[in-house]
Amino acid sequence: MIEFDINKLKFDEKGLIPAVVVDSITKKVLTVAYMNRESLEISLKKGLTCFFSRSRQQLWLKGETSGNYQHIVSITADCDYDALTVVVEKDGPACHKGTDSCFTNKVYQSEKLREYSLQVLYDLLEERKETLPEKSYTTYLFESGLDKILKKVGEESTEVIIAAKAGDKAETVYEIADLAYHVMVLMAEMGITVEDIHRQLASRHIIDHKVKQEKMTGNSK
DSSP states (O other): OOOOOGGGSOOOTTSOEEEEEEETTTOOEEEEEEEOHHHHHHHHHHSBOEEEETTTTEEEETTTTTSOOEEEEEEEEOTTSSOEEEEEEESSOSSTTSOSOSOOOOOOOOSSOOOOOHHHHHHHHHHHHHHOOTTOHHHHHHHHOHHHHHHHHHHHHHHHHHHHHTTOHHHHHHHHHHHHHHHHHHHHHHTOOHHHHHHHHHHHHHHHHHHHHHHHHHHHO
16 A cells, blocks of 8 residues: 655645546546545545535535446556546446546547557447448458457467567567457457456456465565
């Protein structure tokens, strides 16, 4: 447990500090809310986000009425100690309008630059599965079915092995990217989400950490 002196934080003249809430899995900004000292202390104690509603002038435990709790992974203050980022695992939509994030109204999009992540790719694959656009390789895979997708995963796995065995880093990166794409097509086909994989890996990290601690304790005896 990190020991942090809450008195280091700089609350504004109304006793508030902005909190940028971020999804631990997708890394999307979910919402921007405000905390006062009491709501922050409740958040730290419960491990759930609690904010101060400026419109209602009262404390607001996120999910208390909707069930869409936000479980806190970490809280980090900025360099001036006057703003917070709160990384969370959420039980449901972050926005009161029922959307995943409050930030849905695109203001600007670069013609040259694009956001990219595994989640962005997965969302695109799900869209392809739903719309099945013509002349799309992804459409071809979905229409061919599970056996074809599995065959491609096997082929790409072999290509990764061959490239790595040859010591060709650039080719290995290329083949791993191909494998990752086909694995995610498989995920979309089977309804396995990026969050499902994230949670599985996270659970293994916890187990691995415990095993490591046990080994260290055993070696010290």
